[in-house]
Amino acid sequence: MQQVLHVLFGAGFTVAVACAMGALLLHVLSVKLQKWETALFAFVSGSACLSLAVFLLCAVGQAKKGWFLWGGVAVMVVWGIVNRPFPRGRLSVPNVPTAAILLTFFGVYFLTALAPERSPDGSGYHLGNVVRIWQHHGFVWDYHSMYAYLSQGLEMLFLVAFSFGGHSAAAIVHLAFQTALPLLIVSYGRRFGFPRAGLFAAVLVYAAPVVGLDGASAYNDLAVATQTYAVFYLLQVWDETREHNLLILIGLLAGFSYALKYTGFLALPFAAGFVWWRSRQWRQVSVVALAAAILIAPWVLRNWIWLGNPVAPFFNAWFPNPYYHAGEEAVYLQTLRHYSDIKHYWQIPLQLTLQGGVVGGLIGPAFLLAPFALLDRQGRRLLLGAAIFAIPAFLNTGARFLIPSLPFVALAMGIGLGSSRGVLPAVALFQAIACWPAVVNLYCDKWAWRISTVPIRAALRREPEAEYIQAMVGDYAWKGPVEQMVAAGEKVFSFAGRPEAYINRHIVVGYESTLGNLVQDTLWAPMAHKPARRQRFRFLPLSGRAVRVVETAAADASWTVAEMRVFSQGRELSRSHEWRLSARPNGWDVGLAFDNNYATRWSTWQPMRPRDFVEIDFGREETFDEVLLECAHVFESHVQVEVLTADGRWVPITDTSEESDADPPPGIRLAAVQVLRAHGIRYLLINTGDFVAEDMQKYAKFWGITLLAEANGTRFYRID
């Protein structure tokens, strides 16, 4: 029970500090809001302030419990001193039946959040980032994973909660945003003259199964949805009151939406566009943009300085960097936006509302009535907002990417259906019953992401935490073996992501970084792409300061070179330290084509394009008559050799090669693990379904690895 108290204190303290900061901000800005609104906007705007403050502590390596505790206490003391009483008025319960429904669902969500974290991304990178930052008291600049590059505005709040209450405290902070959302919807309806539609929309959104589990996990989608809705809300208030300082608040919240998740960036153009549309004054728009920049700039600058890419891990083709390949980014994004197992588009509405197995969750059957939102003019305007905030759903097929648009759809439905007596309560009640966990289980897909049971015993820690996590997160079984056998500082490689929030070691994942890509590619070399193809370019002896091989074809495949060798009269020119090597693209890896290791290769890591090249500058004039490329078969590739002449011109010499096949020297498996060892990777977690799994099992001694343990379809190897 003591653990539960720690969790509650961690989450409660974080939310309280956020509320205090927000109340102070509202006080400074002298923003006039109604009673409910003041409390809700104090939380959402204070969260932005607290997130920024924690970011700054992380940037200077001072993210420590003491700063959080005493800093938080100081904020609350200051708030107590300057506290303005809440605006006058009755703090009324919105509507008894609605409140009963919302409270009932809140109970389910609260117990789910209070139980140990077991969501895939929560136990993976969301809290994995938090744990790593917590252990190092700040950002870990030498850790590279695409997930570490994302904006982590909510993780900053998680960090405060985690420092007092562990993983579950972080999830409860997200739950606070989830709870604020229906209250904002109700409050909005009351303020703008459609209270019944507001109550209706609050139930529809809050009861949605994907909203329930997402908001009760250490994710960030509900925080984004709440912030973007808060931006929309304040824009309407500003439109009514034209209070200038509201624009600052709107900008801050729009900026915080980006800080929470890149997809939240939409809040800024939405707000800026709205302000310009209603005022036609660029000055007003610039106030919004500038205030937003306060919350956006820290993450942009962090990535820009750290990685050379302000929007990492995206747009790597625009901002090339040695940490994440543009081609791998394209593959990743393609995977996210691809519907698997969808044969017809009409399946998508059914998947989203009733089944949820293919789209990662469902929003409930009441949303099948969404076309009724078109009945009213105001509803149609709200749908425009929904369309804007649904844009990320075109880039990611997960149902949770639609969450920010749900409040708009639900409100529009409420307005559209509101004229028919009794319809709103009936539909809301239907959604509440249909979305109750035990009822959802009756009709949704078995694998739909949802709360299927309420983990009361686990929440109250009557069931041991480790047992519960083990039952829910299969890979948790590796926590003990990995932490016992892998020394701190040593790395483990895995093709698949692991629950890094629980396994306290550095796990390099194949698809998450250039290092992961290199290791994955190297381990695949013996089976998938032995460099057995030899392209020999012969020409009359010539002298030049530099030589390069240039791709002349364009194709979707990558162009790769395992080894590039230069010969004179049949003798290879030895690779001198005076040589200078370069390549485009992916010049950082050019050494892999000159390391004499047949398990590694330089690759474009993106579709081959004409003028891609690998170049040797000899540092002096050299005479040579042959260039040899050893590589895997890539039929689309067509290469020409060019030489740098004394007058500084690149002259094409030949594009005709003699092609032959010859096995590379033996020991390619050992050559592969040598690369891993050089990068500090001493252990492997291999799933039985991984491409190399069977070969590693059959030929462990040829790989130079020893099986340490096997469980749940995963093998744990040590590199000898």
Place this chain on the structure above:
Amino acid sequence: MLYSQFVWRAISLVMAVSVLAPACGRQPGPVPPPPQQSLALGPDPALLGSFVRMDDPAAVDYIVADIGREPGFQRWAFRHPELKFRVKDAAGLKFTMEIAIPEVTFRYTGPVTISAAVNGKGIGAMRCGHAGDYRFERPVPAGAVDPDRTVVVTLDAEPRWTSPSDGAQLSFLLRSAGFTQ
């Protein structure tokens, strides 16, 4: 006003940063060659056997030429597919393979004749008159194969499907091949 003066100064700063930011993606400079790795690391497993399925992790070691490298239970055989094997006992050998003629290529090629040669000696042909799965099985003439020596099997399909865009040729899908007794 709370925001009147500093707003424009700050906007200028943000604009300047925005303009400069895209210019600052990192570009690598030329580098010297890395340390050279030894080529004498040790043996590979004695992978070659008398029979291989295409989804075997070691299948690529049996491929000499013109068979797809992408892993899978079947692989494309291209223009002049070649495989290599090693048998321990050469007596009473049969060469067998399981293949498929896909509808998509058959539509253009019509009936396909597939022939096989072991160490350059023809062992027979098979006519595939429709799209679908086939099993090729022919005895190997005595003396064509030596035990514990690499045996090269060459396959040929006529006609082949030819890509109109790049001229690449597809013969059939190979699932398994090798020697049985």
